[in-house]
Amino acid sequence: MDYEIIRAQLVATVTQYGGKIVLAIIAFIIGRIIIGKITSIIANVMDKRKVDKDVQPFLLSLVSVLLNVMLLLSIAGIVGIETSSFVAVLGAAGLAVGLALQGSLANFAGGVLILIFKPYRVGDLITAQGFTGTVEGVQIFNTILVTPDNRTIILPNGSLSTSPITNISGKGKIRVDMVFAAGSQNGADKIRASVQKAVDACPTALKDVQHDILVTKLTENAIFFDVRVWTPSVTYWETYYFVHEAISRQFAIDGIQAPKPAEVSVALKQ
Structure with missing residues (x-):
């Protein structure tokens, strides 16, 4: 008796969701192929426009993550999962995290701008925020300077992207x-x-x-x-x-x- 009930429920579930699951799998495969094509096209465009090689992996990863999130939300909708509440929760969580990490997000945005527009490069001698030193590294959140007396100075990219910078060695x-x-x-x-x-x-x-x-x-x-x-x-x-x-x-x-x-x-x- 119990077996028949379980069997009936299983048949009903497969009948109700089987087609949606197959469609979701097909959509996932096709979506992944499309995402690969889009990222490949973007990579080719950046190569033609001579976007810095250090920036390309970061931008491609960002685009890939966004497209994959959109794909997962679409698949959830195909299966029948209510996505509106999920998106609302995700948005609220994103807002809360954004407010908590406001300074870090500003540094992140500043790092992206610095990597794209290149006001200075690794090896340049610059003066910024009252410090003078050679740029050892440009990271997403910080820029690393080494002063003439071999001190390491870590400067947040957010302030660097909105304040004056003297690139002493920019002209060679x-x-x-x-x-x-x-x-x-x-x-x-x-x-x-x-x-x-x-x-x-x-x-x-x-x-x-x-x-x-x-x-x-x-x-x-x-x-x-x-x-x-x-x-x-x-x-x-x-x-x-x-x-x-x-x-x-x-x-x-x-x-x-x-x-x-x-x-x-x-x-x-x-």
């Missing part, structure tokens, strides 16, 4: 600005010639660019020079320290005398 070459002083008794021409020797000896200074050695301040006992040396962006600090040391040595070789310490201190404060 950079000018190293320095100030030097020598006693006025040496004469401007002699000091300039000595500084020029030091700049010419710098291996990281660009050879096809005019470097500036300009008198910027004159006092009774000192002559101040602005020295501007062009160098590849990646060798900024090497150039900076090399020129300082080279000028110190060249002044000693050429007998360039230093100004009075008090004179230099007063002039620099002005």
